[in-house]
Amino acid sequence: MKYIGALLAAIMVMLSGLSVFAAHPATIGAEEVSTASDLIVVKKPETNNSATTKTTYGVTGTGKNGVSVAYYRYDGSTYNAILNSDGAPVQTKIGAAKVFYKQMSLTEGHNKFAVRAEYNGLSQVVYFDINLLKREVLDNVNSFTYDVQSIFTGWI
């Protein structure tokens, strides 16, 4: 009886660990339906379509304590879970600071990502596109970065 109890306890422990990190699928479609809308808020990028000259981009956001977050990259047909160096999906659990942060490497042109949040059976997916521009292109077409030199126009 003791052995059965121990076995059940071990299985429960294993499953409880899996429930945090196994909830996210390996791939998601381009129009995944969210069952919640308030699990996370992506703070950066601020909009679904943005441009940058940064070749590595820090995706940040806030969310409820305990929400599990996974990251996906679009390969032209589907969104695949981003893997860490061990080949395991990169997933984090939001903690006391209620923030998440993940650096994404960008290639020139459009880079499509998704952040998927999961909490108590509810899920939320946020899609965004980061366009990596060459510096000179960005300067010409977009002034979202602060033009420091303009601070001093007419001053010197």
Next chain:
Amino acid sequence: MFKERVKTTAMILLFVNLIVLTCRLWFGGGLMREEISDFARSLPLVGGLFHDEKISIPREMLSRPRKILINDGSLWIAYYNTDLAFSPIENRTGQIIRAFLRGETVSSKPVSLREWQAAIENVSIYVEMPIAYTTDMLCSVMGVDGENAPADISAIRDFVILPSTGDTGVFLLVRDAYDGDNARIYQFPRESFSLPAGDLAIYTENNTDYYEPAFSTGVEPEGASLDPMVLFFDSRPSTADLIPANPIAAPEVESRVLGCFFKNVDTAGRYEDGEVSVFVENDGDARIYPGGLFEYRAADENKGVELAESYSSYYETVNSAISFAEDLWGRVSDQPLSVLVSSDLTQSGGGRIHIAMDYYQDGRPVAVRLGGDGFEPMNHGIEMDIADGKIVSYRQLFRSYYGSGTSVLKGDFVEALNYFVNGFSIRESPVITDIYIGYMDRGGSEPLSACWLAELGGDDRVYDYVGEEEAGAADGGEAPPADEEVST
């Protein structure tokens, strides 16, 4: 005949030259002129030829930035002062900062925090010194005549350098270390420095560790504020474990240490208080704990250890304090004293001076946290108080560290942030001023693994997070649980 005269004249000139150079070498502080580049000075062979001085790590590090964050327009890369690639960029920024301190800027105006941050968001170099200094003190540690130094900012810790363009010279932004709203931008003449934006890519190429200042991430943690310049990063580097050793464990070393504090060690009284050796003299007493903690206290402020003349400047007193710590260390170890001054040098006027120093090993800081029965909690490797040029209190956890193997750092930045925020949330409006990788020494003899360290505004202590499995070291502001303390 003419040839002989030429030869004789040449010989006389050579002889005079020899005497002049010898005099300069002996009495003039070396043959190198001030104008010789920092690069040349940094070359060991050149430096060794002209200066027969031991390297003083604490002095050297006082004048070096702690970290430099480069934004080349496409990413942020951070260099720390022990990185091999640090010197080239440090030399370049050092020239600009020295010129600022010499008052070589042509104009200035106030800037807002938004403009300060915007400068960092653009192509720029952010330079953070290890501590805050008064302008005079910074001039002294950087070897600059500060007669014309700008007096707009009273306490300096960090700078932002904006590259030159075809039309403008280099800009330098400086802000008050204690009042972030007080910041100014200074402009150098166009001909002073050439630092085109494209040059910054030299320092960022082949570097894969990407950093991002907190203000740029757009997130604010709940329960605690983050200083805007706390750097987020994603990597978990491999780090060496450190084995601590107590270099004053041998009995014969005791008298060498005490010799720095007592007029006559032989006549000092001695008794044992448990495991603690107590030494008493008319002018003060000292205690040596088995783990390597040494404490000295003068009987009163007039009977302390003579360090400097009472009229010495603030810089001279700090300099003498460093020399004292190095002399003391030289009595117990052949290795140079690897510590950094970790208390701000922003005192104005006379009075009691408190100086703290912390060990630095394998490029990472080693924080100290000691507490227990019988002695005041200690939060630094060395703590000393100086009154009128005399050391009236001196405490040091004597430590040598030896690297041993490597291990991957446990936990990541956000995990550590969660831990610290959770711990600090019981405080009123806590501000986390920095999170970085280092070591925590609690006075034990077990190997130290690298961990996450956090500093909190208005708090002298450093807090640690060792990873999920071993969490429990950071305490959110209260004294660590008694079972975590290792009696020294």
